[in-house]
Amino acid sequence: MVLSIPPHQTEPTITWEPLPPDFVLPDDPVENIQQPPLAAALTDALGASDRIQPDMLIGSNFGLVATLNRNTVVKAPDWFYVERVYPIAENTIRRSYTPHLEGGPVGIVMEFLSADDNGELSMRSTSPYGKLYFYEQILQVPTYITYDPYGPSLQVRQLANGCYRLAAANAEGRFWIPELQLELGLWHGERLGTTTHWLRWWDQSGNLLLWSSEQVEAEKQRAELLAAKLRELGVDPDTL
Numbered sequence: 001m002v003l004s005i006p007p008h009q010t011e012p013t014i015t016w017e018p019l020p021p022d023f024v025l026p027d028d029p030v031e032n033i034q035q036p037p038l039a040a041a042l043t044d045a046l047g048a049s050d051r052i053q054p055d056m057l058i059g060s061n062f063g064l065v066a067t068l069n070r071n072t073v074v075k076a077p078d079w080f081y082v083e084r085v086y087p088i089a090e091n092t093i094r095r096s097y098t099p100h101l102e103g104g105p106v107g108i109v110m111e112f113l114s115a116d117d118n119g120e121l122s123m124r125s126t127s128p129y130g131k132l133y134f135y136e137q138i139l140q141v142p143t144y145i146t147y148d149p150y151g152p153s154l155q156v157r158q159l160a161n162g163c164y165r166l167a168a169a170n171a172e173g174r175f176w177i178p179e180l181q182l183e184l185g186l187w188h189g190e191r192l193g194t195t196t197h198w199l200r201w202w203d204q205s206g207n208l209l210l211w212s213s214e215q216v217e218a219e220k221q222r223a224e225l226l227a228a229k230l231r232e233l234g235v236d237p238d239t240l
Contacts, residue, residue, distance in 0.1 A: 012068040014138060016101040019065050023072055025095065026063075034149050035112050036060070038199055039079045041191060041211060042110075045201050048212040051180070057082040057103065063096035064106060066138050071127065075134050079110040081179065099139060107179035109141045110199075113148040120146050136164050143179055152197040154186055174202060182209070 019025075039060035046052050058081050063074040074096065085103030088094055099105045111120040111131060122130025125137070135141045136159065144157040144164060156175040157164035167175050174185030183202040191198060191211065201209040210218065227237040 012138075013070075015067045015070075016098050017065075017067040017072070018098055018101060019063065019074070019096040020072060023074075025074065026076065034194075034196065035078055037192065037194060038112060038147070038149070039110075041198055042079055042201070044211050045209040046180075048215050049201075049209045051182075051209075055084045055087070055103075057085040057094075057097060059097075064109075064139060065096050065098040066134075068127075068129070068138065073127070073129060073134065073138070075129075075131055077109045077131075077135075078112045079108075080106055081108040082106050083179065106139050106141045108143045108145065108177065109135050109139075110145040110147065113146055113150075132164070137162075143177055145175075145177075145184065147199055149197065152186055154184070154199070156184070172206070 043052075043058050043060070046058070052058065058079075060079050061076045062080070063076050064080065066073050082097065082099075083104055085097065088102075097103070097106075113120050119131055121132050123133045123136075124130035125133050129138070132144070135144050136157075140159060140162075142159045144159075146155045146157075147153070154175070156167040156177070158167050159165075169175055169185075170183070172183075172185065174183040176182075177184050180201070181204065183204075183206075184199060185202065186197045187200040187208070188197050189195065191213070203209065230237045
């Protein structure tokens, strides 16, 4: 028997090119019904706490582009964050993002694991490239987060010397995300009629970042307490 030795695999040539106008972006359905609400809740809390700036780019199921050996490669993570992007022309819709060409590098990528697929942890280094390989070796995203809602299980990988290393959670089971200066962890409760383990942000002091709906409810409760105090003092709040 003759053993065939595979040729030495060379590193791909990476360039940062705009998405070709005729490139057909994938339109795959989400892998479970929880993915869109999970992503929306993460962004909602950042917006409600005034942590989203005009030159940031935060998206979900949105194409991140790199050109490998002259071939366009696109991955659409469940959630991602870029600290600074260049503005686009007025009345133009951004249909993808190419790091280093359209702005800074991608800072955070998040993938929600499906029940029957391990593609989020694939290190396949040839086309079609695995997601873990693409984010680690091609885009070199500093923080790669995977969340298994079926566990639930949350893992945070951070880039060190060109390779991902699993980060350790703190005593509260949360992870420090340096790109946002926030902690990320799991919170069990209800949002929009769904009770599950949600991914949520906490600030450096351990305060939970509220969703916009929670802020409205908190304001309502404060107003009711104030009205009750005024009535105790003999003041009708409706006349103020």
